Amino acid sequence: MPSILYFLSAVVIIVPLQSSRQPIKNRYHNLYGDNMSGRELMNILDFGIGALHFLQQGQYYMNHEVPDMVPQFGAVYDFVVIGAGTAGATIAARLSEIHQVEVLLIEAGSKENFLMDIPLLVYMLQLSDDINWKYQTKSSNKYCLGMEGNRCNWPRGKVMGGSSVLNYMIATRGDAEDYDRWAKMGNEGWAYKDVLKYFKKLETIDIPELQSDTIYHGTKGPLHISYPLFHTSLAKAFLNAGKELGYPLVDYNGKNTIGFSYVQTTIINGTRMSSNRAYLHPARNRRNLHVTRESRVKKILINRHTNRAIGLEFIKHHQNIRVFASKEIILCAGAIGSPQLLMLSGIGPAKHLNELGINVVRDLPVGENLMDHVAFGGLTWTVDDPVSIRAIDIINPTYPYMKDFLMKQSGPITVPGACEALAFIDTKNSTKLHGLPNIELLFIGGGLKGDLILPIVMGFNNAIRQIWNKYFITYGWTILPMLLKPKSRGRIRLLANDINVKPEIVPNYFDNPEDVKTMMEGIKAAISVGRTKAMKLFGSRLTNDTFPGCENYEYDSYGYWECAMRTASVTIYHYSGTCKMGPKEDPTAVVDPRLKVIGIQGLRVADGSIMPEIISAHTNIPIFMIAEKLADMVKEDWGYLNES
Numbered sequence: 015m016p017s018i019l020y021f022l023s024a025v026v027i028i029v030p031l032q033s034s035r036q037p038i039k040n041r042y043h044n045l046y047g048d049n050m051s052g053r054e055l056m057n058i059l060d061f062g063i064g065a066l067h068f069l070q071q072g073q074y075y076m077n078h079e080v081p082d083m084v085p086q087f088g089a090v091y092d093f094v095v096i097g098a099g100t101a102g103a104t105i106a107a108r109l110s111e112i113h114q115v116e117v118l119l120i121e122a123g124s125k126e127n128f129l130m131d132i133p134l135l136v137y138m139l140q141l142s143d144d145i146n147w148k149y150q151t152k153s154s155n156k157y158c159l160g161m162e163g164n165r166c167n168w169p170r171g172k173v174m175g176g177s178s179v180l181n182y183m184i185a186t187r188g189d190a191e192d193y194d195r196w197a198k199m200g201n202e203g204w205a206y207k208d209v210l211k212y213f214k215k216l217e218t219i220d221i222p223e224l225q226s227d228t229i230y231h232g233t234k235g236p237l238h239i240s241y242p243l244f245h246t247s248l249a250k251a252f253l254n255a256g257k258e259l260g261y262p263l264v265d266y267n268g269k270n271t272i273g274f275s276y277v278q279t280t281i282i283n284g285t286r287m288s289s290n291r292a293y294l295h296p297a298r299n300r301r302n303l304h305v306t307r308e309s310r311v312k313k314i315l316i317n318r319h320t321n322r323a324i325g326l327e328f329i330k331h332h333q334n335i336r337v338f339a340s341k342e343i344i345l346c347a348g349a350i351g352s353p354q355l356l357m358l359s360g361i362g363p364a365k366h367l368n369e370l371g372i373n374v375v376r377d378l379p380v381g382e383n384l385m386d387h388v389a390f391g392g393l394t395w396t397v398d399d400p401v402s403i404r405a406i407d408i409i410n411p412t413y414p415y416m417k418d419f420l421m422k423q424s425g426p427i428t429v430p431g432a433c434e435a436l437a438f439i440d441t442k443n444s445t446k447l448h449g450l451p452n453i454e455l456l457f458i459g460g461g462l463k464g465d466l467i468l469p470i471v472m473g474f475n476n477a478i479r480q481i482w483n484k485y486f487i488t489y490g491w492t493i494l495p496m497l498l499k500p501k502s503r504g505r506i507r508l509l510a511n512d513i514n515v516k517p518e519i520v521p522n523y524f525d526n527p528e529d530v531k532t533m534m535e536g537i538k539a540a541i542s543v544g545r546t547k548a549m550k551l552f553g554s555r556l557t558n559d560t561f562p563g564c565e566n567y568e569y570d571s572y573g574y575w576e577c578a579m580r581t582a583s584v585t586i587y588h589y590s591g592t593c594k595m596g597p598k599e600d601p602t603a604v605v606d607p608r609l610k611v612i613g614i615q616g617l618r619v620a621d622g623s624i625m626p627e628i629i630s631a632h633t634n635i636p637i638f639m640i641a642e643k644l645a646d647m648v649k650e651d652w653g654y655l656n657e658s
């Protein structure tokens with residue numbers, strides 16, 4: 015966290031000196047369209063008052079965290095939940111609704127704080143070693159070629175709330191067909207008609223026009239979902255571009271997903287709502303809910319005679335502690351952490367475990383079936399007027415943005431990482447309006463290439479960042495075309511029998527040529543948005559710098575774009591599938607449809623790793639759903655379903 019504060023203070027001091035660029039056409043003067051001359055001093059004063067107000071709220075926030083405790087060596091709980099991320103926080107909160115049971119939640123990271131919940135600053139969180147695991151993929155000659163060391167950065171939350179504290183807060187469920195496909199693979203109970211009630215249960219929809227749609231939306235759940243309170247003129251134009259291209263404006267979390275929309279977000283009153291804030295803050299006074307932070311689980315203990323998970327071992331402040339579960343252990347360490355822990359505990363591919371000297375408890379394809387959503391990070395358009403979110407304007411205290419956030423929690427700082435809108439489309443059939451999309455176009459109301467920090471956190475190498483430096487003072491917008499149903503599969507393997515050694519991650523982006531083709535169509539679709547009247551109104555021009563390494567291809571040829579996508583391959587952070595759910599007889603399955611590890615008693619996995627096939631949307635809300643459903647299945651199996 016301190017790195018963010020240093021950054022902010024540095025920029026606040028330097029920036030006012032350099033932001034006096036005149037708008038070319040004078041149609042807009044700032045993001046609000048105002049002529050604000052004469053109000054600079056007032057803005058600075060209000061900024062000061064706002065900062066104090068905000069600090070007070072921070073104090074309030076701290077008082078709502080669940081207190082930390084140190085379990086005694088050998089202590090027994092009914093349920094032990096590993097990892098307080100999107101899934102783990104939700105599950106621990108739901109299980110602690112049962113008065114008769116004691117629940118222990120173990121998290122490697124520390125407290126969440128209010129600075130982490132400022133939507134626009136989201137990607138700066140990735141700079142912190144304290145709250146980001148900072149994984150990197152194995153170096154490749156097929157993708158992430160424009161990244162430092164040919165390795166893609168894979169951030170992951172290490173904090174109360176897990177990746178729901180690092181994420182961009184975009185709230186999407188996926189299409190009904192995504193879940194119906196899970197059910198068709200033999201996963202009883204996971205069809206859309208079965209899971210819809212959990213999507214409704216988890217949410218309070220704060221979007222007024224959707225509140226009456228009780229078929230699809232909930233109004234009593236812990237997690238609040240809203241539209242960003244502010245939209246740039248460019249985002250409005252993006253929706254108009256959608257209409258111009260013949261797409262409807264949709265509630266993509268309702269009946270149909272295909273179409274254009276502002277992003278729905280897990281934001282309440284202009285600030286982030288993580289799983290910690292939604293589920294654990296309200297449960298902080300429950301005496302049967304115990305939370306130990308800064309506690310890293312090393313291994314799950316399994317009785318070899320009964321094949322039952324009985325407890326686990328973790329390290330807290332250099333101390334080794336063992337605790338036991340009388341009923342069940344629920345593993346929610348995420349799509350990287352969960353397979354890693356299973357393998358370290360002897361559950362995984364037998365040959366691989368043998369090579370590392372790990373005793374095999376159960377031979378299962380743990381770590382296989384790795385999926386992610388990869389996007390192409392090279393499509394930025396420049397515009398003439400100051401209509402886009404530009405970091406150096408936002409943190410300039412003579413502009414009204416900071417004071418509006420601090421005093422009223424409104425304005426562009428409430429937009430999550432400048433992600434404002436999105437479109438789900440089917441590039442194979444542009445007249446299709448139902449069923450699965452194959453590409454998402456994620457609209458960012460700012461220029462990725464001109465950003466100070468974003469290319470760094472994404473891992474772009476010096477050569478590319480130098481080419482992009484010239485966009486630093488320009489205004490612009492970006493579309494990230496994202497491949498929704500990749501055919502390629504990657505894998506996660508251990509590199510040592512040691513929890514402190516990060517596993518080897520091989521995503522295999524664009525391994526299957528179909529994926530290259532579909533991404534190509536996604537790029538073309540994004541470019542066609544840039545050609546609409548709606549976007550041309552702002553004088554949008556696609557930046558066309560040739561990527562280093564792609565000079566030998568003719569610009570705009572198939573070969574060029576393939577080279578470009580293998581260069582600027584950016585993750586949208588949806589790692590999943592590494593503890594695949596499937597029927598017991600499926601040789602590729604790790605957990606059954608009740609999320610029980612196959613062949614082991616007393617152990618379930620519930621997080622992004624269980625997805626048999628990645629859903630066609632961002633993964634946070636689906637993982638909340640998985641957690642809600644898991645909690646009900648556990649309650650049902652132990653006879654508590656009607657007691658809480």
Ligand SMILES: Cc1cc2nc3c(=O)[nH]c(=O)nc-3n(C[C@H](O)[C@H](O)[C@H](O)COP(=O)(O)OP(=O)(O)OC[C@H]3O[C@@H](n4cnc5c(N)ncnc54)[C@H](O)[C@@H]3O)c2cc1C
Nearest residue numbers: 097099100101176177181182184311348351621622632634
């Ligand atoms: C930068 C970023 C942006 C994203 N943006 C979006 C978005 O806009 N919308 C969206 O829907 N999704 C987004 N996602 C994805 C989404 O947030 C994740 O899919 C989701 O949070 C994963 O939930 P999980 O419960 O599977 O794992 P996590 O939330 O990652 O939780 C795992 C937890 O387990 C802990 N843990 C791991 N190993 C151990 C151990 N050995 N001992 C103890 N604790 C351990 C971790 O510290 C972590 O807290 C984003 C993710 C990232 C990283």
Ligand SMILES: *[C@@H]1O[C@H](CO)[C@@H](O)[C@H](O)[C@H]1NC(C)=O
Nearest residue numbers: 040041043048049050051052
């Ligand atoms: C902005 O307002 C100031 C003071 O009200 C005025 O002098 C100036 O001409 C205005 N600028 C534009 C571009 O409208």
Ligand SMILES: *[C@@H]1O[C@H](CO)[C@@H](O)[C@H](O)[C@H]1NC(C)=O
Nearest residue numbers: 218220238240281282283284
């Ligand atoms: C937002 O904050 C206000 C005032 O602090 C509060 O009254 C309101 O209920 C909050 N909105 C939501 C959706 O919680």
Ligand SMILES: *[C@@H]1O[C@H](CO)[C@@H](O)[C@H](O)[C@H]1NC(C)=O
Nearest residue numbers: 442443444445446447448449
């Ligand atoms: C495209 O979708 C429309 C509407 O669903 C359908 O009628 C048509 O047959 C589809 N075309 C192709 C080529 O699949």
Ligand SMILES: *[C@@H]1O[C@H](CO)[C@@H](O)[C@H](O)[C@H]1NC(C)=O
Nearest residue numbers: 555556557558559568569570
């Ligand atoms: C790239 O864009 C510039 C400026 O818009 C234009 O002059 C140039 O012809 C373009 N180059 C290619 C290869 O399209």
